[in-house]
Amino acid sequence: MIAGVPVTDDKLTPMLPSLDDLAPARRPLDQAAGLPPSMYHEPAVFELERELVFARSWVAVARHDQLATTGSFVTAEIADEPVVVVRDSTGALHAYPNVCRHRGITIVEGAGTARALQCPYHLWTWSLDGRLVGAPQMDRTAGFDPAAECLTELAVAEWQGFVLVNLDPTAPAFDATVPGLTQRCEPHDVATLVRGPSAHYDSAFNWKIQVENFIESYHHAGVHPETLQTTYPGQHSFVEHEGDEPWSWLDHVSVVDGFDPFAVPIVYPTLGFVIVRGLGGYWFDMRPIDATHTSLDIVTLVPPDAPAEIGELLLESAVHVNDEDVAINERTQRGLGSRFAVAGRVSHLEQACWSFRRWLIDRLEPGLA
Ligand SMILES: [Fe+2]
Incomplete structure (x- = not known):
């Protein structure tokens, strides 16, 4: 065997990762790694997620x-x-x-x-x-x-x-699971916002690639250098998240006068939304299709009495940014299918990804050896 070249029959005998394989993702943030690449393309993983995550969340x-x-x-x-x-x-x-x-x-x-x-x-x-x-x-x-x-x-x-x-008749009431997030949303009047115009995407990547791209802004410098990075530099983004509650809140500061800061809350697994302070926001309606396909509706959220231009403005900027994300997410899917892909180390700017992965592994644990 040539040093550094993994010899594996994983492609011939697809398997679920073991809890040992997932252990690095559960370490403290500064010591953690991501999920094993098979988590992003293996149909057996998707089936387990369907039963232990989506049928119970x-x-x-x-x-x-x-x-x-x-x-x-x-x-x-x-x-x-x-x-x-x-x-x-x-x-x-x-x-x-x-x-x-x-x-x-x-x-x-x-x-x-x-x-x-x-x-x-x-x-x-x-x-x-x-x-x-x-x-x-x-x-x-x-x-x-x-x-x-x-x-x-x-x-x-x-x-x-x-x-x-x-779908789970034994699930605790939703409100009881996210009290900290409810409190955090309160000043922003999210409840009264109504749907404005929306855009639909059918994408060829795993739902977790969509979620993880949504909840970190580390990638602003690489993927959105002309758009988000100039106003909301990724290095100034920060994550808040409370104890064991199943959510995180990615926040941003604006470095350009006249631009309102925006926050990206998510309740795991897939209730992602964006609060654009003073304007409205978005619902990122992310729905897993199969192990390598996800649908996304970007739904603008506007105050009920907002002029139509507000929704159009919000949608235009989100579509522009998301088109940049889609191209990167598709490349992520391709690379993660490689036998050379690894569970990469984690930046402090990816705290929400880290928290999401730990939550996910906790859900999957009963189905893994
Ligand atoms: Fe992005």
Whole structure:
């Protein structure tokens, strides 16, 4: 064997990393390394994340203004599970599996407003609060009990204007998991912001490449030298994060007069947003597709009475910056597929990446040897 050239059959026998492989990512920040490269392309890792992370975490599916009125609904997929969230006539939100209890088809698609949730196949119909109120031609079916055919209630939460769902019936209430972040968001009036214009990206990289790029500004000098770095130098960015709470807050100072500083909070795994002080912000709606594909909607968030130009201005600058990030993220994915890729050492400017990785490993631990 030539020194320094790893001889491996990993490409032939894909494997989950062991807890020993992940141990360097759990060390204190100044001693830590990143995640093993296989974490970013191995389908077995993605399947484990689906079960132990996304099927058990709070995942944002909408903003409040998408669910403002009685009967307004949105659909989403969480851990490959179709879900629907709807507001009932009392103002309460409900999240249900978007799966007909008759033949299994998705009950509704997309988003909209409905008086009831009606499956288009055989017209079984549920009230907005989940009771089966119509099931044609089922009167000769022995023992058929509409009361036993309610839609299953999933955990749903509204926080800072985000609507979140958790597939895990034992999950603690969302609010209870992020008190420090709630406090930190308070002065910024995030809850009242509504959606402005948005941009959609389908990208060929792992969802964690998207998240990690989002939560560090170490890369401003390399990737955004003409844009972010001139106003918000990466070396002046800093991270705040409280104990074991599953979030971090990446903040920036502006070195140019007239530019408001911006903060990048994230609740793990994927509720990323941006607060542009004095203007509004963004929801970075990041959704994993498979081990090497992620979708991203950059949704501008603006005050309800803001002129349309504010949203357009916000979107234009975010798209410009994100196009620079996409190119770099795609190259990261390519490089991490190499047998020569390593779990690299970590800068103090990557504290949020470090914290996110430790949180992730804690979630995956029951599935790893
Ligand atoms: Fe960037």
